[in-house]
Amino acid sequence: MKKVMLAILVLVIASAFVSQQTKPQPGGLKAAMTRGKTVYETVCLACHQVDGLGVQNMNPPLAKTKWVLGDKKALIKIVLKGLQGGEIEIDGDKFHNPMPPQESTLSDQEIADVLTYIRNSFGNKASLVAVGEVKAMRAKLK
Amino acid sequence: MKKVLILACSVVFAAAAFGSDTTRVKSSSTGTVKRDEAPLTLPTGFKSVVIAADLGRARHLTIAANGDVFVKLAKLKDGKGIIHLHDKNGDGKADEVTGFGNYVGTGITIKNGYLYASSDEDIFRYKIDEKTGKVDEGSEQKIVTGLWNKNQHESKSIVLDNNGNIYTNIGAPSNCCQVQDRVKGSPGQDPCPILEKAGGIWQFKADKLNQSYPEGVRYATGLRNVVGLDWNTEVNNLYVMQHGRDQLFQFFPELFNQKEGAENPAEEMFRLTKGADCGWPYCYYDNDKHEKLVTPEYGGDRKKADRCADKTKSVAQFPGHLAPNGLLFYTGSQFPEKYKNGAFIAFHGSWNRAPEPQAGFFVVFMPFKDGMPSGKWEVFADGFSQLPKDVTSGRAKYRPCGLAQGPDGSLYVSDDNNGTIWKVSYSK
Numbered sequence: 001m002k003k004v005m006l007a008i009l010v011l012v013i014a015s016a017f018v019s020q021q022t023k024p025q026p027g028g029l030k031a032a033m034t035r036g037k038t039v040y041e042t043v044c045l046a047c048h049q050v051d052g053l054g055v056q057n058m059n060p061p062l063a064k065t066k067w068v069l070g071d072k073k074a075l076i077k078i079v080l081k082g083l084q085g086g087e088i089e090i091d092g093d094k095f096h097n098p099m100p101p102q103e104s105t106l107s108d109q110e111i112a113d114v115l116t117y118i119r120n121s122f123g124n125k126a127s128l129v130a131v132g133e134v135k136a137m138r139a140k141l142k
Numbered sequence: 143m144k145k146v147l148i149l150a151c152s153v154v155f156a157a158a159a160f161g162s163d164t165t166r167v168k169s170s171s172t173g174t175v176k177r178d179e180a181p182l183t184l185p186t187g188f189k190s191v192v193i194a195a196d197l198g199r200a201r202h203l204t205i206a207a208n209g210d211v212f213v214k215l216a217k218l219k220d221g222k223g224i225i226h227l228h229d230k231n232g233d234g235k236a237d238e239v240t241g242f243g244n245y246v247g248t249g250i251t252i253k254n255g256y257l258y259a260s261s262d263e264d265i266f267r268y269k270i271d272e273k274t275g276k277v278d279e280g281s282e283q284k285i286v287t288g289l290w291n292k293n294q295h296e297s298k299s300i301v302l303d304n305n306g307n308i309y310t311n312i313g314a315p316s317n318c319c320q321v322q323d324r325v326k327g328s329p330g331q332d333p334c335p336i337l338e339k340a341g342g343i344w345q346f347k348a349d350k351l352n353q354s355y356p357e358g359v360r361y362a363t364g365l366r367n368v369v370g371l372d373w374n375t376e377v378n379n380l381y382v383m384q385h386g387r388d389q390l391f392q393f394f395p396e397l398f399n400q401k402e403g404a405e406n407p408a409e410e411m412f413r414l415t416k417g418a419d420c421g422w423p424y425c426y427y428d429n430d431k432h433e434k435l436v437t438p439e440y441g442g443d444r445k446k447a448d449r450c451a452d453k454t455k456s457v458a459q460f461p462g463h464l465a466p467n468g469l470l471f472y473t474g475s476q477f478p479e480k481y482k483n484g485a486f487i488a489f490h491g492s493w494n495r496a497p498e499p500q501a502g503f504f505v506v507f508m509p510f511k512d513g514m515p516s517g518k519w520e521v522f523a524d525g526f527s528q529l530p531k532d533v534t535s536g537r538a539k540y541r542p543c544g545l546a547q548g549p550d551g552s553l554y555v556s557d558d559n560n561g562t563i564w565k566v567s568y569s570k
Contacts, residue, residue, distance in 0.1 A: 041497070042392065046392050054537075057558075059536070092217075104325065105327065
């Protein structure tokens with residue numbers, strides 16, 4: 001009996017740990033979208049525009065791109081570390097602005113929020129980005 | 143009420159259907175020219191004709207004495223970076239479209255029997271017979287090489303004076319010379335190291351091979367990025383259009399509200415003499431204060447002029463972020479008298495006014511007397527963006543980029559989004 005209790009305890013702790021890692025956004029999708037919209041408008045909109053469609057040859061669109069909808073780790077890295085300009089190619093077009101790194105200006109929560117927002121706006125539909133995922137990536141890139 | 147609605151809807155649909163029904167004419171060698179596509183809005187007496195379309199990223203252009211048009215592309219078309227347009231049957235449209243030069247770029251101009259063209263690092267020239275428009279491709283010479291191209295503000299525009307010199311802009315690969323480019327809160331570097339190799343106009347000899355920084359002269363500095371430039375033959379001076387810095391509202395909301403961020407800083411026109419310092423990155427022209435002030439990254443507060451007081455002053459200022467990409471002093475006699483020696487400026491259109499509506503996407507005219515503006519600027523050609531008014535999208539249909547004057551005094555305009563070339567002419 002004691003052993004079973006212990007096993008349950010271990011399970012509970014483990015699952016708490018797991019849910020900490022991939023904890024859905026505080027307040028759920030709706031709250032994350034609201035917070036993410038604010039981050040988008042103050043930081044990203046200047047370049048990627050109100051409609052998320054970017055500007056020809058300058059700033060790429062965020063609508064249905066493989067970076068926005070694809071591997072979350074790579075996506076988080078783009079926002080933390082930025083890009084030089086000319087790194088992204090869409091239909092043979094490159095973009096001349098750089099993408100500024102946000103590691104010094106945005107918190108893990110803000111990055112999780114804004115990425116959740118862009119993955120679910122401009123016609124996109126994809127899973128949430130959790131704060132733990134951003135935290136893990138930031139630690140890895142240190 | 144319902145009937146009115148239905149009627150209104152069907153009118154709109156019919157109009158839309160009609161609008162997209164453009165007649166296509168097959169041209170002999172490349173693609174199609176869409177007849178009567180994209181008429182421009184012009185002052186009374188002027189009309190425009192699309193002479194070529196679908197060239198892609200058509201940047202600057204130049205016209206030979208026989209009327210042949212040469213267009214520099216920023217993206218290769220069928221492997222070619224320079225397009226040669228010839229009107230064989232005299233109907234005013236290009237029916238012979240050929241190409242050469244396997245590099246992308248922006249600058250192109252003809253002077254004294256040579257066609258000059260730039261990549262984003264080099265300047266080349268070719269012998270041209272202006273009477274026939276024939277270019278000797280085998281005569282290609284690289285006259286300038288190894289200029290900075292770090293992606294941002296990469297294009298090299300070119301113009302010659304009457305003394306055997308060629309001028310090119312080297313754009314600063316930076317918004318405001320911050321330690322970390324475009325990162326909020328990152329301070330401005332002082333002195334800005336970029337200015338050694340970019341952020342200015344360089345002068346080279348038009349006929350010497352393989353020149354680079356050591357052989358060139360930094361003719362003017364403190365210019366963030368220039369795409370539109372021209373040599374004014376009336377007063378023998380170089381004039382350039384600077385693209386001002388971005389993101390004042392995003393980085394300094396305590397100094398610039400959203401609207402002020404869209405209107406500032408000014409896009410400026412400079413009349414340059416050797417040694418000019420136009421102030422970037424330390425200074426910017428404030429369109430509300432009508433003064434050159436210290437940039438916030440360098441401690442500016444929208445009041446201080448300090449180190450900016452003795453910088454070269456611009457001769458004209460325009461609203462923020464309109465991106466002047468083409469400049470041409472009109473020397474023809476086809477257009478009415480007021481246009482003589484005045485400046486046409488092609489504004490590429492903004493992206494950094496968001497979330498305010500984008501603006502620009504037009505060609506303006508500014509009258510000049512003795513090399514100085516003699517009146518307010520006015521919109522000359524419009525209708526490029528085809529965006530509904532007040533829409534904030536950054537994706538215009540056509541974006542004016544290059545300007546050139548034909549031998550008969552017509553004005554040519556290029557669009558670097560679709561590669562449309564218009565010829566604008568006047569008759570009473």
